[in-house]
Amino acid sequence: MRLPPPDRTLSPRTGYTRAHWEAAADALLAAVEPYATEDRALYHLPGDRESWSGRLSDGLEGYARTLLLAAFRRDETALERYADGLAAGVLGAWPRIEDRGQPLVEAASIALALRLTRPLLWDRLDDAVRQRAADWLADALTAEPWPCNWELFPVTVGGFLYAVDHESDTARKAVDRGLERIEQWYVGDGWYTDGAGRAFDYYNGWAMHLYPVLHAWLDDDPRLLELYGGRLSRHLTDYARLFGADGAPMRQGRSLTYRFATTVPLWLGALTGHTPLPPGETRRLASGALRYFLRRGAVDERGLLSLGWHGPDPDVLQGYSGPASPYWAAKAFLGLLLPPEHEVWTAVEEPAPVERMDAVTPLSAPNWLLQATRSDGLVRLHNHGSEDVRYDPHYTRLAYSTATAPSPSYDNSVVVGDDPGRTGIEPLGVGDGWAASRHTSGGGTRVTSVVLARGAAEVRVHGVAGAEPGTPVRVTGWAAREDGVRAELLPVAGLDGSLAGVTGDGDSVFVALARLTGETDPVPLEELVSVRTVDGIVHVRWSGGPEVRVHLSSDGVRVTGVAGTDG
Numbered sequence: 001m002r003l004p005p006p007d008r009t010l011s012p013r014t015g016y017t018r019a020h021w022e023a024a025a026d027a028l029l030a031a032v033e034p035y036a037t038e039d040r041a042l043y044h045l046p047g048d049r050e051s052w053s054g055r056l057s058d059g060l061e062g063y064a065r066t067l068l069l070a071a072f073r074r075d076e077t078a079l080e081r082y083a084d085g086l087a088a089g090v091l092g093a094w095p096r097i098e099d100r101g102q103p104l105v106e107a108a109s110i111a112l113a114l115r116l117t118r119p120l121l122w123d124r125l126d127d128a129v130r131q132r133a134a135d136w137l138a139d140a141l142t143a144e145p146w147p148c149n150w151e152l153f154p155v156t157v158g159g160f161l162y163a164v165d166h167e168s169d170t171a172r173k174a175v176d177r178g179l180e181r182i183e184q185w186y187v188g189d190g191w192y193t194d195g196a197g198r199a200f201d202y203y204n205g206w207a208m209h210l211y212p213v214l215h216a217w218l219d220d221d222p223r224l225l226e227l228y229g230g231r232l233s234r235h236l237t238d239y240a241r242l243f244g245a246d247g248a249p250m251r252q253g254r255s256l257t258y259r260f261a262t263t264v265p266l267w268l269g270a271l272t273g274h275t276p277l278p279p280g281e282t283r284r285l286a287s288g289a290l291r292y293f294l295r296r297g298a299v300d301e302r303g304l305l306s307l308g309w310h311g312p313d314p315d316v317l318q319g320y321s322g323p324a325s326p327y328w329a330a331k332a333f334l335g336l337l338l339p340p341e342h343e344v345w346t347a348v349e350e351p352a353p354v355e356r357m358d359a360v361t362p363l364s365a366p367n368w369l370l371q372a373t374r375s376d377g378l379v380r381l382h383n384h385g386s387e388d389v390r391y392d393p394h395y396t397r398l399a400y401s402t403a404t405a406p407s408p409s410y411d412n413s414v415v416v417g418d419d420p421g422r423t424g425i426e427p428l429g430v431g432d433g434w435a436a437s438r439h440t441s442g443g444g445t446r447v448t449s450v451v452l453a454r455g456a457a458e459v460r461v462h463g464v465a466g467a468e469p470g471t472p473v474r475v476t477g478w479a480a481r482e483d484g485v486r487a488e489l490l491p492v493a494g495l496d497g498s499l500a501g502v503t504g505d506g507d508s509v510f511v512a513l514a515r516l517t518g519e520t521d522p523v524p525l526e527e528l529v530s531v532r533t534v535d536g537i538v539h540v541r542w543s544g545g546p547e548v549r550v551h552l553s554s555d556g557v558r559v560t561g562v563a564g565t566d567g
Contacts, residue, residue: 001027001299011349014247016287018336018345024290025073025333031303032066032327033081040085041093043324049307051322053102056095062324063089064106064113069330071113071121072337079121086110087125090132097139100146102320107140108153108211111160115218116337122164134166141167141174148195149207151181159215179212179224190235191365198425199395200366200386201253205265206331209235217272229274236269237276238363240285241353241370244402245377247288252381252400254392256316257307257325259298260289260332267335270344279343280350286335288352305329315405316394354379360433360453367427369435371453376518378403378485382451382458384437385427396422398449398460401516403482411479414449414462414510416441416503417471428557434548436557443467450550450557454542457528458514459492461538463552464503471503478516488515488525493533509552511538 003023006015035045043062044055051058063085070078097103114122114133122130140157155178162171185193185208192208193199209232216224242250242262249262263286269275270282277285297311305326306312338344353359354372361370367385372378380401388395393406397413400406410420419442428436428448436450448463464473476499477489494501494510501510511533515525530541538550548561 001294001303011287013284013349014287014291016291018340021333021336024294025069025336027303029066029069029073029075029078032062036085039088039093040081041089045304045323047307047323049323051325052319053322057102058322058324060094060103060106061322062327064109065324065327065330067113068109069327069333071117072330072333074117074120076120079117083121083125086133087129090136094136097143099144104140104143104145104150104153107137108156111137111157115160115163134161134164137161138167141170149203151178152207152211154178155215156211159219182208187365189365190231190238198386199388202262204235205239206258206261206328209265210268210331213268213272225272229272232265232269233274233276236265239265240277240281241361241372242379243285243288243352244379245352245354247292248402249289250379250381250400250402251309251405253394254318256309257321258328259293259326261329263289263332264334271334271337278350280347281352282344283347284349285352290332358455362430362432362435364430367430367435367437369430369451369453373456378516378518380516382435382453384435384449385425387423387425403485403518404479404516405481407479411476413476414447415474416445416447416464416467431559434559448552448557452540452548454545455528456515456517457525459529459531459540460512460514461550462510463507464510465507467503469503469505472500473503473510474500475510475512477514480516485516485518490525492531509533509536509538
């Protein structure tokens with residue numbers, strides 16, 4: 001991909017400016033054009049993978065997601081091509097929108113694109129084409145979505161249809177119904193779960209915040225914008241901390257092949273005026289993420305986004321991932337709706353949070369602990385509150401980072417007996433430098449886990465209850481995969497040199513020291529912290545810092561003392 005030379009005056013950290021974003025958008029649009037059908041209604045991107053929705057739905061996905069990119073770019077030449085595809089699609093080339101079907105997802109992208117570019121696309125269509133398009137979209141108003149972020153797809157379609165006065169009553173009901181349904185998943189501090197349970201992930205940004213905030217902004221509804229914009233602003237306080245100094249987003253959750261769509265909430269806050277972040281920090285974080293992926297093979301030799309993370313990677317895919325799925329990354333170009341003179345484009349880049357200081361930050365809503373170190377630019381997420389309805393390594397491991405990926409060998413896990421699973425996660429709280437949770441393992445065994453963090457060092461404490469005496473227990477740590485990043489795990493209590501132990505009579509406690517670092521010559525881990533266990537209480541003494549005591553009981557966890565640094 002050809003991009004302009006870096007501008008180190010305006011963007012001293014990434015070199016990227018608005019011109020780089022425009023060039024990237026143009027290149028992505030040009031690369032997909034050869035894969036459009038003759039009538040331009042479907043985009044069949046190459047690859048040997050088909051989603052569980054089938055080839056026709058995948059072709060619609062290719063049209064809808066790249067249309068969204070053309071809409072954010074406001075590329076009138078490209079939009080003319082998509083107008084031709086729209087006319088053919090609603091004449092019969094596209095599958096119908098039905099209950100819980102993938103076309104419902106793509107209808108939301110099409111409706112949003114039409115609403116954002118109404119004078120450039122919709123208003124120029126023939127009356128007959130507009131009628132057929134509105135009729136096709138209208139099925140989304142009554143189609144039943146999956147009970148998760150999908151509830152917002154009828155909202156997005158409804159917002160467009162009542163804006164063009166098509167089935168207005170039904171459209172408004174769809175909007176009200178969807179917005180009402182997502183309220184049950186709002187847990188405070190700007191965080192939503194993606195449906196029932198505790199699935200905390202990037203869907204907070206690229207769905208749960210994006211669609212309600214954009215709807216309120218486009219509808220010019222002050223009440224809704226204050227509500228949803230306020231939540232977005234609060235979310236961004238936490239969200240800005242999830243990026244490494246190299247621009248890498250946290251590798252956690254599903255649909256990671258959308259890659260730089262992680263920048264959506266950053267741009268959305270700037271676009272609607274609901275952000276706590278300075279303009280230069282917003283652009284630095286967003287440009288950092290785009291640059292991170294473009295420099296690591298996200299775009300192949302044909303200029304296409306591959307199914308993966310850096311390059312192709314089946315480990316980050318789901319059954320619904322088809323050849324065009326990565327193009328939800330188009331949402332990242334939301335920032336191009338901001339005019340060139342907007343301060344988010346003209347301000348000098350400011351450092352990301354991880355570039356300013358070391359910080360160990362508790363996030364109470366998802367029950368996470370974020371651990372950032374300025375010296376190596378890494379951010380680690382200690383997960384004591386998020387899981388998916390099915391076991392998924394991108395949700396249920398004890399920790400994630402901006403430089404590692406979950407491994408098939410169960411990194412960051414506690415293996416009791418031969419069961420490495422972690423289900424039924426119960427958050428037990430977060431505090432200054434610590435986080436705790438309980439989960440169930442095989443045979444009803446209960447595992448209580450606590451992490452304490454300071455700098456790059458971690459103390460991991462695991463209490464095992466309900467297991468037969470002599471049950472094997474194994475503790476694992478980080479799976480370092482990137483050059484220059486190394487992982488350490490040292491036994492402290494209840495574990496031998498291979499990080500294995502066995503349960504005794506009654507409850508058992510296992511303690512290890514861990515570290516993930518990019519420093520070339522770090523201080524030995526055992527010099528940073530000392531740990532001893534007395535009568536079941538774990539005493540942690542940080543070098544040059546306080547002593548912290550961890551009390552495990554059947555009632556939960558109590559941490560006394562002051563630990564860590566909250567940045």
